[in-house]
Amino acid sequence: MYKLIIFLLLSFSGLSFAQASDLPIKNAGFVPANIWYSKDPFYAGETVRIYTIVFNGSTYDLTGAVEFLDNGKAIGKTNFSLAGSGRVEDLWVDWKAGSGAHTITARLMNVVADGPSGKQAVILDNSETGKSDRVIVVDPAIAAAESKALEEKVGAAKNKTIDTLSGVASTVSDAIPPPVKDTISGGANILEKFRIGESYQFQVARANAVKDIEALKASSGTRAMALQKSGSVIDSITDKTKEPFAYIILAFYTLLQYIFRWPVLFYGLILYAIYRFIKLISSKIKNR
DSSP, rough: HHHHHHHHHHHHHHHHHHTTTTTOSOOOOOOOSSOSSSSSOOTTOEEEEEEEEEESSSSOOOOOOOOOOEEEEEEEEEEEETTTTTTTEEEEEEEEEEEEEEEEEEEEEEEEEEEEEEEEEESOOOOOOOEEEEOOOOOOHHHHHHHHHHHHHHHHHHHHHHHHHHHHHHHHTTTOOOHHHHHHHHHHHHHHHHHHHHHHHHHHHHHHHHHHHHHHHHHHHHHHHHHHHHOOHHHHHHHHHHHHHHHHHHHOOOOOOOHHHHHHHHHHHHHHHHHHHHHHHHHHHHHH
């Protein structure tokens, strides 16, 4: 009885150890499609290897080339020589992924068989692979690091500019009487700090708007294919309005950044607003 209990305990413990030692591995096993990649997922700017397999179940030896395409445009070609009677060969090409929607395919070219009459061109039933549709985006970790670096760069430039302006203001203020100096210098410094600070804030907002547009462009390809299958009119209208609205926001931030960046425009608009206000008050006083 005790031996049976010990045996059962060892069996269950061995089973638990075996389960704990299982290692989950992606991108391995049977080939899920006739196009696959050396790593998955991958992001914009990374170089990956695109693979496919050529099969020869005929009795003749075959030679030829496999051309890989991205959105119908050739990105590389690899030659092959494959003996008959069920031989296979994996072929590949290196590709630098760009952001956006991509359809990766491969096709056979210039296939020649060592036939009964010597070398002769052949026509194959399966000369093209299926499609591998991908939407490539920037690595989220890299995007976050770039955004943080931009904010730090903007903050450093902002502080440097403010320090420079403070030094200039201090030099000029030495020649101004103290009562006038305190009033003018304080107001000018506050307004100038506001202009510089908002200018850099709009610069960061504009950079984020550009990233939003790139993300919308990247997702539009896959979304369009899904909408073609589903036939949803409401979703298509909603998606069509997102990108124009994003461009309107980008234009808005670009205009504000331009105004706040250049002192001539910024202070010119302020003076014009003051002029219009004084003119309005003067006309009301005259009409009394």
